[in-house]
Amino acid sequence: MRITQGTFSFLPDLTDAEIRAQIEYCLANGWAVSVEFTDDPHPRNTFWEMWGQPMFDLRDAAGVMSEVTACRKAYPNHYVKVNAFDSTRGWECVRLSFIVNRPKEEPGFALERQEAQGRNISYATRSYAARKPEGERYA
């Protein structure tokens, strides 16, 4: 399966030139770009690991790209995403977020059902990969 979190997951994987063009768009909007990675892609895993802090002061796309590349090199078989943060009043939130690296194999999720009263079912989504300890999930 292919996890479709992020803004461009239905498109073919972005090339470096395409990633760079999106970073330039973010910088032109005054947003701070950051890089995050994880090996637990549960849809409600909000807090991926930060590859350093958001690059508030780095306004150069080539510099940001080198951080993206370094993260991908360090974690070639993890999910890596690029976020753009907008600190203006009323937003103060991520404005663009897209995946730039993913594991070679994506085993996906199991849906576990627990039957309860009155035909109610309580659902749990479990990542097949996350059954292993952190760091060993996409070996």
Add this chain to the structure above:
Amino acid sequence: MSDATKPRNLKNAADRYRAGVIKYAQMGYWQPDYEPKDTDILALFRITPQEGVDPVEAAAAVAGESSTATWTVVWTDRLTACEHYRAKAYRVDPVPGTQDQYFAYIAYDLDLFESGSIANLTASIIGNVFGFKPLKALRLEDMRIPVAYVKTFDGPPTGIVVERERLDKFGRPLLGATVKPKLGLSGKNYGRVVYEALKGGLDFTKDDENINSQPFMHWRDRYLYCMEAVNRAQATTGEVKGTYLNVTAGTMEDMYERAEFAKELGSVVIMIDLVIGYTAIQSMSKWARRNNTILHLHRAGHGTYTRQKTHGVSFRVIAKWMRLAGVDHIHAGTVVGKLEGDPNAVQGFYNVLREPHNPVDLQRGVFFEQDWAGLRKVMPVASGGIHAGQMHQLLTYLGEDVVLQFGGGTIGHPMGIQAGATANRVALETLVLARNEGRDIWNEGPDILAAAAKGCLPLKAALDTWGEITFNYTSTDTPDFVATATAA
């Protein structure tokens, strides 16, 4: 001449309040020198007086009938600070391009209104006055809500920013679809449509306004099957998904029961219809806030009073009331789809829902500056007769903080529902990518989509099926300061 109609000296209080009938303008409801206070609620009405009725007297009558007046002098006014409570018509302008219509500006003191109550606000402003005989027609065009009054409302329980964070979806419009046929499906078949559409790439599916609890599908059954579909689609895609479970019912007790069940099943969103009424909407907003649930509002019924230009209430006013009342989503027009919507007027509605501050923007029908004082933003929903081939137009007109809902444009896809959803998602992501790269999607859109369709059969089939479908009709509700045909 009877005593009641004898001319009177208005400067003399005893004579002014003598029993009888005097003009509204003379009663103090017309004050051309009045300078509205920052705390006043301002309203702009389009008035069409009956033949022979002076527009200023008509404006004063509207001010009077929507505040303290009745048709005759009452001495009991003198027991009150009546000058303070009177609404004041302070400006009357002819409407450009018309013979018999006037814009009347009216100011209302804040003391006239109960805190945090749309019911009270509307009981005054549109309570009695719309049936007033000396007027042929009357339309409430716009309102300025002072910050002092805005702050008495809780506003949207979730808002655009928190909704995006909860759903983990940024940088693009959200995609939805209304399950079709809107009536007649069993719960199980209904859930099938939800599953296919969400798995194929939509973020949301939606009950239609009239899906409540009918013989063919009981509400509990629908909720159970829909949540199975939502959870299955989440596991299949790794994305957060939702379906607007319509909780509209005959009583508040029923609505609360349905909302509680939706919460119990883990739904991120519930839905209500505008026809439940303003107080019910505010109650459900409180419920949604208490239970961390997105509140979707379908504007069912609004066309009965928003569409005609000379009579009723403009949708921009409804949009303002609903932002105060506190909904997270509201249907606000598509521009290019099958339903009424002039581009400028629709952009005016969107700005009212989404911006922290609205400047005067006559071209988009916004007559007053409005400061929203940090009130959360409402996500507009574009729904009704839209398809993947219009994606570049939708993105250009409506921006990215919007839910684009393709009902027929998903479910009617020749290759099936999943393919329909995928076509929409690929078209959307392709155009967002291109727009961010600086390409001119308005002009290049069809070429960009055609290129993407080479690698995506579902998109190709969608473009082949609907690429030429447009709804080119002239809008009835257009701003007065420009005149355009709806483009598509």
